[in-house]
Amino acid sequence: MSESENVLPVEVEADRETPTKSTVTARSFELVIDEPEDMGGQDDGPNPLEYLLAGQAGCLNVTASQVAKDMDLALEDLEIEISGEFDVETFQTEQPDDHTGVRNIEVRMDIEADADQETLEEFGERVEKRCPVSNNIAEATDIGLTVERS
CATH class of the missing domain: 2.20.25 (N-terminal domain of TfIIb)
Structure with missing residues (x-):
């Protein structure tokens, strides 16, 4: 392939x-x-930042399902809460010196599974590491922006 x-x-x-x-x-x-x-x-x-966090929640769900399968972990239920902070003043500044996106993103996953805490912690680490949207948020991604006249 x-x-x-x-x-x-x-x-x-x-x-x-x-x-x-x-x-x-x-x-x-x-x-x-x-x-x-x-x-x-x-x-x-929803505003763009809410869609970003919604995308992260959806991606965490898919990733958690895959990781649970890989770990042979029966994942009965999963609820995800994500929050962060947006500094409007930094966004509205002509030349911002600071991060203009969501800051301090906190993810809480409430999991129903037949597993001990150590296994759940390993599960969480694997999910965090493999989630593509979380990775895009945490790591710099090259963006090519082109402006054309229509």
């Missing part, structure tokens, strides 16, 4: 509806992204 057969393309397209609202297409799904009213939006959907 060639390397290209192991690579899954991930693509989305977005259309601007208003200064705060976008409609994003991912495969055959349409997502609405908007800011809350106190940030100038109409609150028609």
